[in-house]
């Protein structure tokens with residue numbers, strides 16, 4: 001590697017989500033002499049961003065003064081807020097839990113917000129590199145994090161350099177800020193390496209799927225927000241749906257399921273599609289068209305699972321750390337807030353030391369602490385969970401206990417003993433017909449001839465053990481249909497359709513043998529979401 | 533041989549991985565949040581120009597685009613790929629191939645390139661006219677759909693992909709070439725080159741400054757292709773026979 005192939009910055013941010021961009025923008029605004037760069041694996045800014053998103057706007061006001069007058073592609077004030085429990089055939093309105101009140105909040109597209117933040121950061125002098133994924137940490141002599149290696153481009157499937165091979169560069173930095181979002185691959189390596197999760201509760205996750213629709217005129221009530229629990233999920237499964245009415249006859253619909261579910265035959269994709277066919281919703285969609293669709297995991301461990309946020313040479317911000325507020329199902333304001341706080345901390349202290357305590361004692365840290373017991377309460381089922389949530393909310397979290405989580409990959413029960421739930425699913429009429437049609441709406445780009453980025457430690461075990469015990473749940477939990485068991489003359493084996501991967505990271509979390517590791521494919525691979 | 537310049541023309545288009553949709557009022561293509569890229573054939577054009585320069589057969593590669601202000605990001609990526617300088621002719625509206633050909637012709641007269649390389653067509657409107665129109669205005673030879681290119685002594689040998697196979701032609705320079713997919717595979721952009729590209733000269737000119745007054749096409753309407761009825765999956769031959777009977781085919 002020649003000198004010209006090495007890059008060096010004062011601060012290097014991994015991931016151009018709200019957390020990373022808020023951090024980079026604040027650094028450059030407050031201290032313009034710092035050199036700041038951001039690496040993003042998506043081919044363009046916002047292309048891997050998927051969220052609800054009803055957001056609390058205070059940090060956006062601070063970062064992007066005047067944004068309210070120059071609307072993003074999707075930007076609608078919340079006008080109405082509903083919460084409902086669905087039965088198979090009906091919807092019952094419940095009082096909206098206090099955390100889910102959305103007066104003063106906005107429905108936006110996270111992708112559009114990210115593009116706007118990126119433009120602001122670039123004009124402040126931040127160097128942003130879309131299409132480049134950070135794959136490995138670099139160390140200094142003392143063992144501190146000293147930057148990252150960017151992934152190679154142009155390797156063949158077997159791993160050999162292809163005709164256009166372009167080796168990844170080393171990017172060195174005084175401080176590396178990890179802002180990879182939920183289940184960041186590099187963040188995980190570093191959390192393990194430095195033992196940042198020692199003494200913390202295990203992390204837990206959920207999987208969210210979403211579609212953006214263009215509907216026939218007159219069906220939407222712009223700004224209307226609906227959250228649901230209940231059907232098609234059984235009460236022991238934590239999750240629910242969201243329906244956000246946008247302007248210009250557009251509508252966002254999504255479904256989130258806790259990845260601590262037990263039934264190996266459960267399919268999050270099917271549950272989402274069923275949700276759309278509830279009699280109270282299905283009529284909205286007939287004659288409409290899906291503009292974009294995709295899936296992404298959410299991090300739900302909250303305060304008890306929050307790792308130590310600092311390490312020698314680096315910091316964790318946003319959902320790479322796990323700052324999402326679960327009862328509110330809001331992570332954008334926390335991501336922005338933690339990014340800004342990290343920037344100010346670096347400027348004041350010159351390094352990461354002390355950031356963990358700084359964050360925990362901030363308003364955002366206290367916000368997370370107050371709601372720490374609400375999500376774990378739902379492990380006892382929907383109704384106990386709701387009751388526990390009410391107690392925790394009334395007491396402001398000042399109860400003398402902290403409930404803990406368990407690892408999601410451990411929660412699956414073997415196929416035999418669990419009685420097959422009676423699901424009463426409906427015959428579907430709305431698109432997408434199947435997961436292939438679903439990923440088609442994610443506008444995927446993925447060079448087929450590159451090493452498979454879903455690394456399975458022991459593929460033989462999939463057919464020798466998992467098939468019999470769990471029936472290969474990866475073939476159902478992956479929202480993109482990446483995993484298939486194929487049987488041919490040579491017997492059964494796991495086939496990985498890596499080019500369909502939408503980078504949600506569910507397989508890295510849920511596979512019951514912890515065999516699957518998601519690593520970044522070639523920079524620029526993956527979905528190209530339009531305003532999700 | 534006198535030092536030769538190459539002009540490459542490139543267009544900002546909806547990325548090929550995106551399924552193109554109409555706006556709800558059907559007056560145009562929906563572009564909200566949609567990924568935009570350099571037309572892939574134009575990347576091939578630039579790659580070929582860079583290889584010629586790297587072989588020492590040309591001294592400078594200029595890349596030009598006619599497009600909206602946002603097309604700056606596409607021209608920056610072409611500079612990062614290796615073009616020496618860029619010209620961005622800015623306009624807020626759609627331009628027709630004839631208009632672009634006239635703009636390019638003016639640039640050709642200013643720059644005096646030995647070769648102009650363009651994509652064989654843009655993947656958005658698939659017109660495939662800009663190159664040939666430029667050659668006609670300039671009154672120089674052209675080779676379209678080129679999959680192999682060799683330069684020697686003031687001439688260029690080009691292998692063309694045509695309906696009945698391959699055709700080899702030889703043109704006297706200066707000439708116009710349009711590229712086929714098979715010509716080459718464009719290189720990846722390197723991070724350090726993105727930074728260097730920020731320092732490279734990029735000249736912006738208003739489209740209106742060219743004072744073109746050409747007949748313009750008006751678009752009456754955009755329509756999506758008619759939807760195909762979904763196929764049926766049948767369980768048995770017997771079922772097939774029944775179905776065909778039902779439809780009165782048998």
Ligand SMILES: Cc1cc2nc3c(=O)[nH]c(=O)nc-3n(C[C@H](O)[C@H](O)[C@H](O)COP(=O)(O)OP(=O)(O)OC[C@H]3O[C@@H](n4cnc5c(N)ncnc54)[C@H](O)[C@@H]3O)c2cc1C
Pocket residue numbers: 014015016017018019020039040041042048049050051052053054055056110132133134135179180181182184185186207208209210254255256296297298317318319320324329330331332333335520
């Ligand atoms: C279905 C769903 C609904 C949600 N609804 C809401 C809501 O209504 N309101 C709300 O406030 N929040 C909501 N959230 C949560 C919110 O989206 C997240 O909390 C927030 O996006 C976290 O921001 P972040 O910057 O930490 O991470 P992200 O937004 O995930 O951004 C991380 C970025 O880093 C990039 N990246 C990752 N790894 C690498 C690497 N190795 N190299 C280079 N780049 C990398 C990714 O491509 C991505 O662009 C929702 C989330 C989901 C999935």
Ligand code: SF4
Pocket residue numbers: 454477478479480481482483500501502503504505506507508518
């Ligand atoms: S392969 Fe894994 S990361 Fe990719 S879409 Fe499927 S579950 Fe998500």
